[in-house]
Amino acid sequence: EAGVAQSPRYKIIEKRQSVAFWCNPISGHATLYWYQQILGQGPKLLIQFQNNGVVDDSQLPKDRFSAERLKGVDSTLKIQPAKLEDSAVYLCASSLALDGHNEQFFGPGTRLTVL
Amino acid sequence: AQTVTQSQPEMSVQEAETVTLSCTYDTSESNYYLFWYKQPPSRQMILVIRQEAYKQQNATENRFSVNFQKAAKSFSLKISDSQLGDTAMYFCAFMRIQGAQKLVFGQGTRLTINP
Numbered sequence: 001e002a003g004v005a006q007s008p009r010y011k012i013i014e015k016r017q018s019v020a021f022w023c024n025p026i027s028g029h030a031t032l033y034w035y036q037q038i039l040g041q042g043p044k045l046l047i048q049f050q051n052n053g054v055v056d057d058s059q060l061p062k063d064r065f066s067a068e069r070l071k072g073v074d075s076t077l078k079i080q081p082a083k084l085e086d087s088a089v090y091l092c093a094s095s096l097a098l099d100g101h102n103e104q105f106f107g108p109g110t111r112l113t114v115l
Numbered sequence: 116a117q118t119v120t121q122s123q124p125e126m127s128v129q130e131a132e133t134v135t136l137s138c139t140y141d142t143s144e145s146n147y148y149l150f151w152y153k154q155p156p157s158r159q160m161i162l163v164i165r166q167e168a169y170k171q172q173n174a175t176e177n178r179f180s181v182n183f184q185k186a187a188k189s190f191s192l193k194i195s196d197s198q199l200g201d202t203a204m205y206f207c208a209f210m211r212i213q214g215a216q217k218l219v220f221g222q223g224t225r226l227t228i229n230p
Contacts, residue, residue, distance in 0.1 A: 003159070033217075042119075042206050042220030043160075056217055091160065098216055106160040 002026065004107035006092050012113045018080040021110045025073070025094030031055075033104065034067055034077050035091040043091055049075065050098050082114045117142045117209050121221035128197055129229050135182075136192045136224050138207030144168075148210040149183065150218070151192045155203040163205070166190065194226075202228045 005024040013019050025032050030051050035043035046065065048056040052072040060067070064083070069075040079086055089109040095102040118141045128134045140149070151163040166174045166183050173181050178198075182191045194201055207221040 040222070042208075042223050043218070044220070045217045048217055093160075099212070103162050103165075104218065108159050 004092055004094055004105055006090075006107040006110055008110055009108060010111050010113075012115065013082055014115050015084055016081040018078065019082055019112060020076050020078045021090050021092075021112075023075045023077070023092030023107060025075075025092070026105055029094035029096055029105075030072070031095045031098045031102075032069055032075050033093040033095075034075070035093065037089045037091055037109070039088070046077070048098075055098065079112075082112075084114050087112055087114045117144075117211070117219045119207050119209050119219055119221035121205075121207055121224050123224045124222070125225045125227070127227040127229060130197060130199060132197055133193060133195050134197055134226065136194075136205050136207075136226065138190045138192070138221055140188050140190065140207070140209050142188070142209065142211075144211055144213070146212045148212065149181075149190045150208040150210070151179070151181070151190075152206045152208060152220075153201075153203045154206065154223075155200075158203075160206070164192065197228045199228050199230060202226060 007022050032049045034046045037043040046060045047067045049069045052069050067077045089111050091109045092107040093104040095104045120139050147168045149166045152160050153163045154160040164174050164176045164179050178195045180193045204223045206223045208218045
C-alpha cells in the first residue's frame, strides 16, 4: 500500500515570496492533516480536512496561509508571502476517519527554508 | 487547552538496555487518547503505541510498553532490549475524544542507542 506522498521534499525561498506544498493521502483516507514542525519542537496542527470540508483551522495563520482539498483527495498548502519564521518542516498526514481509533499516517514532509 | 510536556530533551543508553521516556499532560477531559510517535532521522513519523484513557490496562507492543497513571496525568514509554534502530525523536501526543480531534504533541525526546 502506497503511503502519504508529499512534494517537494525541500524548498528554499526568500522572504515575501510564495510557496506551495502538495500532499496525496493514502487511498480511501477521508481525513487529511497539515502540521508545521519547527526545528526542536513537536508538530503543530495547522488544518484538518474531512473529505473536502475543513474541520479545524484554528491555528492556521489565515493572513498568509491557505489550504484546499477540492475533490476530497489530494491537498495543497500555500504560504503567501513567506516570513522567516515560516522555516519549518510541513508534514501531511491522513487517516481513514476522524477519531483516535484510526491511526494517522505521516508523509516524509517538506522542509522549507525562508532566507 | 491541552498541553503535553516531555521533560527530557535528550537521552542516551547502550544497546540492549531498558530506557524510559517521560511525558506529562494537562487536560480537563475524562476520556481521551494518548500516543507515542517515533521520528527517525530523515524518516517519516510512525505510531509506536496508543493508550485509551478509559482502559486501565497499560498498552504493550512487543518491546514497547507504557505506564499510564491517569490521576497523575503521566504517560511514560518503556523500551526494553533497546536496539540501534530505536534511535529517533520520540513524541508524546494527546487527542480528545469529544470535539476537535486533533493531536497535540510534546516537544520531543531525542533518544540515542549506542552500540
